[in-house]
Amino acid sequence: MKGVMIQGTSSDVGKSLIATAICRMVANEGIKVAPFKSQNMSNNSYVTVDGKEIGRAQGIQAEAARTVATVWMNPILLKPRSDLQSEVVLLGEASTTLSGRGYREQFYEEGICVIQKSLDYLQSHYEMTIMEGAGSPVEINLKDRELVNMKVAEMADVPVILVADIDRGGVFASIIGTLALFSEEERSRVKGIIINKFRGDPTLFEDGVQWLKEKTGIPVLGVLPFIHNHMIEGEDSLSIREKRFTTTKAVIDLAVVNNRYMSNFTDIEPFFLEEDVSIRLINKGEDLGNPDAVIIPGTKSTIDDWKEMKRKGLASQLKSYYKQGGRVIGLCGGYQMLCTTLKDPQGADTGSRGEEIEGLGLIPASTTFEKKKETIRVEGSYHPSTKLASERIEGYEIHLGKTEYASIDDRCPFLLLHNSREEGYYREDGRLIGTYMHHLFYNDAFRHTWLNQIRVQKGMMKRKRLFIQEQKDKRFDALAHEMKKHLNWEKLWNILQAGD
Incomplete structure (x- = not known):
């Protein structure tokens, strides 16, 4: 197979970002290229055109590669539900929930089979594959049954590029230590080293490059700068960041609830491109203040995160904030929290059957968690009752819960989807919105209208609409x-071309 695997000396060294950039570089050469990560662990997922679920990073890398994302690009997705258990999403569909030990003992052979099947598919449909490893490839306690680093590079028979993060310090030790812990065969597969996140004048590291070459016999393919504000969506919670300005009347202050099991936090990424929007993460009641709006994002464990919000005083503060005229949007799990009651008869959300808890009570509906997960791409328009302009809107749903209203009079639908299904809740000209639709703010018309409502309310000037997809494509190229x-x-291209 032609291609390469990007491995790192540790987590968060920049593997995903580098793989994304290489996907675009190769696509710019006119090559049909696919991203691949055999096993991803993230609650930040991406829904493919056929309604399947993969890791967000591989979905974004597919966009960078100018191709359509498929389950073959990330056949195994682990979605943490607690510190001990993760949901296993296999070829885009929820399969089972296992502990770390259970996963290693029960799933390994099945994992190897589905990875090989995925590699075979990619080799037959693409000219080149840019693969990504996970964490460190030399975790001694995990190496014998790992499904994501050197074992997969061996299965695909691709060379490996080792990435190290110089910003965190200890770059020489991390590289030499990683190479020392490889077997001789594994080490021979490493064909290049990349130093990432360098700040300052790279000529000051020339002696370091020479030292690494002499000590390892492996070429340093580049010293990459610390790229600020690249705006390529992150893969996991390590990438969550704030965008804050000094609070003034000329800045929109958005508070985002930073729940422990937050999922699909990329729903808020479009706001990082809006020049007058400040994003701050809130964890407890005293963090809230008086923002222009509060966003409650999705979560993999709605009831557990809701209990934590109540314990930290954030729930009561949010209720008071809304009653005093504040704006609140709940996405997916956040929508469920806004309801009157949350019920988990089968233990689908908590793992404990029969749990029931009061929600925030702003939306007169009850959410019941079910075993079967809804994963679907959706499109439609705003519900006529919202009196919003007739604009097409699209996104995707990933949820276990089903939200029902006691009577038709309680319904205030937000969206009318293409199958005539009424979805979500919209009240008081959008001061309260609940929806299962992820990707809501990527709809430029909605985000533009919603932000301009806030701007007018604050006495700010309206702004022109920003087109996110254009901005994203420009950023891939940049x-x-x-x-x-x-x-x-030239050296990297030769490495990429070396496969069969």
């Missing part, structure tokens, strides 16, 4: 261009 300047592209 990222690829910036990284390529600091890479030995």
Whole structure:
């Protein structure tokens, strides 16, 4: 197989970002290229066109590669439900829930089979594959049954590029230590080293490059700069960040509830491109203040996160904030929390049958969690009762719960989907919104209208609509261009072409 696997000396060294950039570089060469990560652990998922669920990073890398994301690009997705258990999503569909030990003991052989099947598919449909490892490839307690690093590189028979993060310190020790812990065969597969997140003048690291080459015999393919504000969506909670300004009348203050099991936090990413929007993460009641709006994002454990919000005083503060005229949007799990009652008769959300708890009570509905997960791409328009302009809106749903209203009089639908299904809740000209639709704020018309409502309320000037997809594509090109300047592209290209 032609391609490469990007491995790192540890987590969060920039593997996903580098793989994304290489996908775009290769696509720019006219090559049909696919991203691949055999096993991803993230509550930040991406729904494919056929309604299947994969890791968000591989969905974004597919966009960078100018191809359509499929389950073959991330056949195994682990979605943590607690510190001890994760849901196993196999080829895009929820399969089972296992502990870490249970996963290693029960799933390994099945995992190997589905990974091989995925590699075979990609090899037959693409000219090149850019693969990504996970964490460190030399975790000694896990190496014998790992499904994501050197074992997969061996199965695909691709070379490996080792990435190290110089910003965190200890870059020489992390590289030499990782190489020392490889077997001789594994080490021979490493064909290049990339130093990532360098701040300052790279000529000051020339001696370091020479030292690494002499000590390892492996070429350093580049020293990449610390790229600020690249705006390529992150993969997991390590990538969550705030965008804050000094609070003034000319800035929209958005507070985002930072729940422990937050999922699909990329729902808020479009706001990072809006120049007058400040994003801050809140964890407890005293963090709330008086923002222009509060967003409660999705969560993998709605009831557990809701209990934590109540314990930290955030629930009561949110209720008071809304009653005093505040704006609240609940997405997926956040929508469920806004309801009157949350019921878990089968233990689908908590793992404990029969649990029932009062929600925030702002939406007159009851949410019941079910075993079968809803994973679907959806499109439609705003419900006529919202009196919003007739604009097409699209996104996707990933949820276990079903939200029902006691009577038709309680319903205030937000969306009318293409199958004539009424969805969500919209009240007081959008001061309260609940919806299962992820990707809501990627709909430029909705985000533009919603923000301009806030701007007018604050006495700010309205702004022109920002087109996110155009911005995203420009940023893929900008990222690829910036990284390529600091890479030995000729050597990297030869490594990529070396496969069968």
